[in-house]
Amino acid sequence: MSENEIETSSQLQSADDLFAEHLQSRQINADRALAVVLALQWIFAVACAIWISPYTWIGSQNLVHIHVWSSLIGGGMLTIFPVFLAIYFPGQRMTRMIMALAQMQFSALLIHLMGGRIESHFHIFGSLAFLAFYKDPWVFLPAVSVVSLDHLIRSLFWPESVFGVLSPEPLRALEHAAWVIFETVFLILGVRQNRRSLWELAKLQSSLTQQRDLLEQRVRNRTSEIEQQRRILDTVLQRIPAAVFWRDNDGNFMGCNEMFSEFFGLKTPEDIIGKRMNDIIPPNDQTTNRLSSFCDSPDENVELVNIEETLHEFSGDCRIVLTGATSLHDHEGNCFGTLGSFLDITTLKNAESRAKSLANLIQESPNELYIFDSETYHLVEANTGFVRSLGLDPDNLSNVSPQDFIQDCSNQDLRQRISVAMSSPRGRCAFDTVHVRKDGTTFPVHVDIHRSTFEARPVFVAFCTDLSDSQAMERQLAQAQKLESMGQLAAGIAHEINTPMQCVSGNVEYLTMSYERIFQFTDGLFELLNSPSFSADTAGAQLDALAQKHKYNVLREQTPGAVEEASQAVMRVIEIVRAMKAMSHPGRQEMNETDLNMLIHQASIISRNRYKYVSELELDLSPDLPQIPAYGAELSQVFINLIVNAADAIAERKENEPELEGKITISTVENGETVEIRVKDNGTGMSEDVRSKVFNQFFTTKDVGKGTGMGLSLTYNIVSSKHNGTVRVESEPNVGSSFIVILPMDSHQSVADESDVNKSDTCRVPILN
Missing domain, CATH: 3.30.565.10 (Histidine kinase-like ATPase, C-terminal domain)
Known part of the structure; x- marks a missing residue:
C-alpha cells in the first residue's frame, strides 16, 4: 500500500470516528430533549384529561373520569422508563427505539383523551418530525408500526377514541397510515441528507484536523531541527579550536565563544557584550593588529584570510595567531557587523621550527639515512650523508633500491630478513653488511631498519653507521686486550717457563758431567787396550776397575732419564711458547x-x-x-x-x-x-x-x-x-x-x-x- 493510500485510509478512519462522534452527540441530545418532552406531555395529558374529560356522576358520589386515571397512569408508564433510559443509557439504539415507541404511544394517548379530534392527529406528525432529530432511519420503523397498528385496532374496536365518531369509513385507518408513511418517507430522505451532510462535515473536519496536526507536527519538527541546529552550531562555536567573535558596525561586541573569552581573561562569553576592541586588546597590539583595524571599519567587499599576527593573551604571554575576518550581512544584503576569528598557532610554529631544525640536522648528518617503500623497495628519501657516501644522484633516487648498493643482497633477501625481524617482539631489523659506492669501492656498515609512515604510505627507515673506523679500532682494542692479557699473565708464564728450564739446566749440567766421565772412561779404555800390561787374563778385572772408577754403571742408568726429563721440559716450554704465539697473533x-x-x-x-x-x-x-x-x-x-x-x-x-x-x-x-x-x-x-x-x-x-x-x-x-x-x-x-x-x-x-x-x-x- 502506497503512502497516499495509507494517508487516505487514515483520513477516512478519522472521518468515520468524527461522524460517529457527532451522530452520537446529536442522538444523546435528542434522548435528553425527548425525555423532557415526554415529561411535559405527561403533565399535558393529565391536564387535558382533567379539563376536557367530564366527571361522572352516580347518585350522590362524585368520581374521577377514567380518562384521568388513564392519563395519569398510562402517561407515567410511557414517561418514567424512557426518561430513565435517557438519563442512564443515552445515545444507545435501545433507548431511542423505546423513546420512539413511547412518543408514538403518547400521540395515541393524547388522541384518545381529546376524543379523536382531527387536530390531535397532528401530534403524530410532530412526533415523527421530532424523531428525525435522531438522524436514524430505523427509529421510524417501530414508530410507524405502532401508530398504524394502534389506528387499525382502535378503528375496529373503539373508533370513537381515534376518529371521534362511532362509525368511521372502513378505510380511514389505512388513509391515516398512508399519510404517516408519506411523511415518514420524506423524513427518512431528510435524515439521509442530514447524515450525508454530517458525513461530509466529518470528512472536512477530519481533513482540517489532520492538516492542522500535520502542520503542527511540521512546525514542531522544524522547531526541533532549528533548535538542534542551534545547539550544534553553539557546540561547534564553543568547541572549535579557534577564538571567534562578532561585532556590530559601531565596533561593539555582540558575542564570542569560550576560547576568545578565556584568551582575554573574561569570566564568561557574555562579559564581552557591549565592549570594544580597545577594551580587551593592549594598545601595542591595536596599532599593529590588522584584525582590529578591519573590524573597526569593515568593508563589505573585503575579507581578511589567514594573516599571521602577534597578540598578548591575558597572562601576558606573546602568542602567534592566524587571524581572519569577514563582514556579516542580513537577508537584504546589508552589512550589519563583522565576524572575526583567530587560531593560536604558537605551538605549531614552534613545532614547525623544531621540525625544520631536526630535519636539517638529519639531512646534514654524516651518518647515512634513507627511506624506501615497503612494497616496491624503491628509495623515497635520503639524507645528504647517504648521497655523498655512495656518490648517488639526488635527483634519481626513486629508481634506486637497496639491492643496488648493498653487497650480495637482493630485494627478496632483504624482504625476507625484514619480515622475520619485524615478527619478533623487538620489531627491528639490524645487521652488518657492506655498501658499494657508485665507483665500485666498498665500506662496512651497520644497518638498523624499522617500520614507519612517510607521507601517508608505509615505508622502512634505515639508519646506517660506517664501521670502517670502528672495526679498525675494535681490532686494535682486541689486540690491545690480548697484549694486556699477556701482560697480566706474563709473570705466571715466566714462572711456567722457568720451571722446565731449570729442569733442562740441571739435566744439561748432569749430562755435561756425564759426558766428561764417559769420555774419561773411553779414554781410559783406549789406554788400557794399548797398554803392554793388558792381557786376556786380567782384562775383566781391569775393565771392572775402570768402570767403577768412572761410575759407568751409574751413568748408564741415570743418563737416559736425564735426557728424557730435559726433552719433556723442552716440550713443555715449546707448548707454552706456541700457545703464547697463537694467543698474541693478530x-x-x-x-x-x-x-x-x-x-x-x-x-x-x-x-x-x-x-x-x-x-x-x-x-x-x-x-x-x-x-x-x-x-x-x-x-x-x-x-x-x-x-x-x-x-x-x-x-x-x-x-x-x-x-x-x-x-x-x-x-x-x-x-x-x-x-x-x-x-x-x-x-x-x-x-x-x-x-x-x-x-x-x-x-x-x-x-x-x-x-x-x-x-x-x-x-x-x-x-x-x-x-x-x-x-x-x-x-x-x-x-x-x-x-x-x-x-x-x-x-x-x-x-x-x-x-x-x-x-x-x-x-x-x-x-x-
Whole structure:
C-alpha cells in the first residue's frame, strides 16, 4: 500500500470516528430533549384529561373520569422508563427505539383523551418530525408500526377514541397510515441528507484536523531541527579550536565563544557584550593588529584570510595567531557587523621550527639515512650523508633500491630478513653488511631498519653507521686486550717457563758431567787396550776397575732419564711458547677450520698460573668434536678470558671460605648444528643485577686496577658478531657460574638466543666487524 493510500485510509478512519462522534452527540441530545418532552406531555395529558374529560356522576358520589386515571397512569408508564433510559443509557439504539415507541404511544394517548379530534392527529406528525432529530432511519420503523397498528385496532374496536365518531369509513385507518408513511418517507430522505451532510462535515473536519496536526507536527519538527541546529552550531562555536567573535558596525561586541573569552581573561562569553576592541586588546597590539583595524571599519567587499599576527593573551604571554575576518550581512544584503576569528598557532610554529631544525640536522648528518617503500623497495628519501657516501644522484633516487648498493643482497633477501625481524617482539631489523659506492669501492656498515609512515604510505627507515673506523679500532682494542692479557699473565708464564728450564739446566749440567766421565772412561779404555800390561787374563778385572772408577754403571742408568726429563721440559716450554704465539697473533682476516679442543688446551696452559693456586682445572672435551670455521686467535682470547674470570671468582670466594676446594670445569659437546662450550666454576656467583650487566663494556666487579671491564665485553662481541654465536651466563650467588658459548658449525648460520629477546639494550655490545 502506497503512502497516499495509507494517508487516505487514515483520513477516512478519522472521518468515520468524527461522524460517529457527532451522530452520537446529536442522538444523546435528542434522548435528553425527548425525555423532557415526554415529561411535559405527561403533565399535558393529565391536564387535558382533567379539563376536557367530564366527571361522572352516580347518585350522590362524585368520581374521577377514567380518562384521568388513564392519563395519569398510562402517561407515567410511557414517561418514567424512557426518561430513565435517557438519563442512564443515552445515545444507545435501545433507548431511542423505546423513546420512539413511547412518543408514538403518547400521540395515541393524547388522541384518545381529546376524543379523536382531527387536530390531535397532528401530534403524530410532530412526533415523527421530532424523531428525525435522531438522524436514524430505523427509529421510524417501530414508530410507524405502532401508530398504524394502534389506528387499525382502535378503528375496529373503539373508533370513537381515534376518529371521534362511532362509525368511521372502513378505510380511514389505512388513509391515516398512508399519510404517516408519506411523511415518514420524506423524513427518512431528510435524515439521509442530514447524515450525508454530517458525513461530509466529518470528512472536512477530519481533513482540517489532520492538516492542522500535520502542520503542527511540521512546525514542531522544524522547531526541533532549528533548535538542534542551534545547539550544534553553539557546540561547534564553543568547541572549535579557534577564538571567534562578532561585532556590530559601531565596533561593539555582540558575542564570542569560550576560547576568545578565556584568551582575554573574561569570566564568561557574555562579559564581552557591549565592549570594544580597545577594551580587551593592549594598545601595542591595536596599532599593529590588522584584525582590529578591519573590524573597526569593515568593508563589505573585503575579507581578511589567514594573516599571521602577534597578540598578548591575558597572562601576558606573546602568542602567534592566524587571524581572519569577514563582514556579516542580513537577508537584504546589508552589512550589519563583522565576524572575526583567530587560531593560536604558537605551538605549531614552534613545532614547525623544531621540525625544520631536526630535519636539517638529519639531512646534514654524516651518518647515512634513507627511506624506501615497503612494497616496491624503491628509495623515497635520503639524507645528504647517504648521497655523498655512495656518490648517488639526488635527483634519481626513486629508481634506486637497496639491492643496488648493498653487497650480495637482493630485494627478496632483504624482504625476507625484514619480515622475520619485524615478527619478533623487538620489531627491528639490524645487521652488518657492506655498501658499494657508485665507483665500485666498498665500506662496512651497520644497518638498523624499522617500520614507519612517510607521507601517508608505509615505508622502512634505515639508519646506517660506517664501521670502517670502528672495526679498525675494535681490532686494535682486541689486540690491545690480548697484549694486556699477556701482560697480566706474563709473570705466571715466566714462572711456567722457568720451571722446565731449570729442569733442562740441571739435566744439561748432569749430562755435561756425564759426558766428561764417559769420555774419561773411553779414554781410559783406549789406554788400557794399548797398554803392554793388558792381557786376556786380567782384562775383566781391569775393565771392572775402570768402570767403577768412572761410575759407568751409574751413568748408564741415570743418563737416559736425564735426557728424557730435559726433552719433556723442552716440550713443555715449546707448548707454552706456541700457545703464547697463537694467543698474541693478530689473527687471519678469514675463517679457517679450527680445533676448539686444541684452543681450549692452549688457553689452559697459558692461564695455568692464574688458576693453579686456587683451583683445579678439569677438561671434559669431546674427542669426536668436529672442527668448525672460526677465527682461532679470537676464540683463544675468549677461552682465556673465561678461565681467568672463573679463577678470579674462585679466589674471591676463597678469601671468605679458605677451606673451599676450587674447581673449574671446561666441557665441549656437539649439539645438532652447533657446538657448545661450557666453562663452569664454583666461585662467588652473580646476582640478577650483575648478570644483566656482565657483558657491558667497562663493567667490572673487581677492585680498581684488577680489571678493565673489557674481557667479557670482547668475549660477547667475538662470539656474537664474528661467529654468529651466542654466549650466556647461568649463575647463583655463593654457588658458582657457568658461561655457555654456542657456536654454529656453519659460518653463515645464526644461532638464536631466546634470552636475547628479553635482554635490555644495555646488556648488548655494539656489533663491530
